Amino acid sequence: MNERYRTDDDERYGSGEGDEEQTGVVGQEPERTFAALPPAGGRGFATSWWGQAWLKALEDTALDGEQLKRGRKLAREGGVGAVSVRPGRITAVVQDRDSTAYRSDVLLQRLGDEEWDRFLDMAVDRAGHIAALLDREMPPHLVEDAAAAGVDLLPGIGDLEAECTCEAWDHCPHTGALCYQVARLLDQDPFVLLLMRGRDERRLLDELQARSMARAAREAPGSPEARERSGPGAGAGVDAREAFAARDILPPLPAAPPLPPEPGQPPSLDTEAGPAPGVDPGALEFLVAGTAVRAYRMLAEALAQGHGQQPVPDPLTVAQDAVRLAADVRPEPRIAARIAQGAGRQRADLEAAVRAWQYGGPAGLAVLDEEWEPDAESLARARAQLAEVWEEGERPRLRAGRNRWTVAGTDVQLRYGPDGRWWPYRKERGRWMPVGPADDDPSGALAVALPEA
Structure with a gap:
């Protein structure tokens, strides 16, 4: 990936087809160029929720679904060349199935300075948002909080405008292929979207750091703001009845702590003292490790946006849970044989069941095990x-x-x-x-x- 700078003559969109590329001139805007990606094969174009939101905006915008279908095939077959991303515009040369090359552009409105100010202030208010951006993530609550501040990061219906040298007036297969390819880039790095909206990664993180430091200085002990907060009456508290009466206008609770980077490590049971009769230390360690993985996954689901609106999943059967356990923590052969027995399977069949679970959970396991007659x-x-x-x-x-x-x-x-x-x-x-x-x-x-x- 190369990072270059390019002038932009338009107030809200990136520069057009005739612009000359320059370097080192004041007023130029950042541009990132991504090398052509290999054919997508059978992989989905977007696995992250923000990549899927990008594709939804494309599919809601395009009037001709057949053109998008052709574009999806072009992208899947590797017809999209290097992708250039700059504020307000993405560009690539797309090769049609007959080897004809077209320059394709997709335009997305940039955010104004006031909108960026609101976004940065909102992000600084919540440490979790800064941590997510540093981890190249764009969690749903960051986007929702930005929208509440009047800043729409993700495109909506009609926000993706198409231009192509094939002279189609709507999204054509070439601009559709470009958008599908960009969804793959967004999966890797949501800063691509922020660049399209007008801020490159370096500038955005520098501004976040400057605002965070300014806020820390204001809140430091001894600062005028801190002295004002600790003046007469500070810390006296609020009557519970008054707080309850004001429940609809009080500020929200702090954000939940971020998800740990990985499940916790279980303790080792390899001690000098021997195990109690009937206790298998290896099997017990395996069960504890599986419990840690499952707890981590449940916490991740609980912290996900909209978790409370999701239907409660059906409880797992003993056979399903045995396969889940083997998939979460790959067991040694001796323990794997015991799990296979608990799942009602032959040891040789457990590998297929574990794979099916990893690819699709209970639904994937059912497709492995059940042959059915479609109506x-x-x-x-x-x-x-x-x-x-x-x-x-x-x-x-x-x-x-x-x-x-x-x-x-x-x-x-x-x-x-x-x-x-x-x-x-x-x-x-x-x-x-x-x-x-x-x-x-x-x-x-x-x-x-x-x-x-």
Whole structure:
């Protein structure tokens, strides 16, 4: 990735097609150039929630879904060249399937100085926001707090304007491919979005540091502000009835402490004293480690935005929980054999179950274990998806069996889940093994299942 500087003649958008690239001139604005990414294969274009929000803005903006479908294919096949990002504009050369190259631009309105001031003040108010930015994360509460301050970081419907030398008046396959590629960049670094909105990483972090230091100086003991706060009446408290009556106008509680970087380490039970009769120290250590991983995951879910509105998941069966435990903390063979027995599986089958769990939890495990007959409506929907995603003559020859479609002459299979998603499978050592997460696009799932050339 290279970082360069470029002039910008527009008050709100990045410079246009005729601008000359320059270096070291006062008034120039930052530009980051990302080398062309390899073909996406069967991977999703966005795994982070902010990358998915970017794609939602694209899909809500474009009027022609068929053009986006073609753009998604171009991006998946590696048709997008190096991507240039600068305030208000992203640019790339996109190669069509007939090898014709087009310059494509997508414009996003920059934030004004007053909006950036509100954003920086809001971020300094909450240490967790600064920590998230330093970790290259954009948690939902940061975006929501920014919106409450009148600053929309993520694009909304109609915010992504398209320009392309193919002269399409709306999003074309080339600008669509560029947007899908940018979603992959956003997954890696949300500062890409902040640069499009008008601030590069160095400037933003410098301004956050300056404001944080200024606030710390104001709040230090002995400062005029501190003396004012400690004047007569300070610390007298508020009557509980008055506080309750003012509950709707009181400031919010402090943000919850950030999630630790990893689960806690369990204590070692390797001591000089021998274990009590019937106690297996190795198995007990394994269970404690699994408990730490599960507690960490539950805490992460509890701290996620909107957790209280999520439905309560169904309790796991003993067999499901045994697989979950093996997936969380890979056991030594002796303990793995005991877990397989608890899960009602052969030891050799536990690896497939663990993989299925890692790719999709209970849903992934059910697709591994259960073969079902789709009803007429589900079968029609599956066949329609298979017919739509491949061009004429490109569709592989598939042999259907209930909810499973096997590519004729290969050890590759697609399994259709009850939720309408496709799961990639490949035969390894005589067993069908899951090889990736579910995909709404059967061609994407198949790309994951196919062995690399």
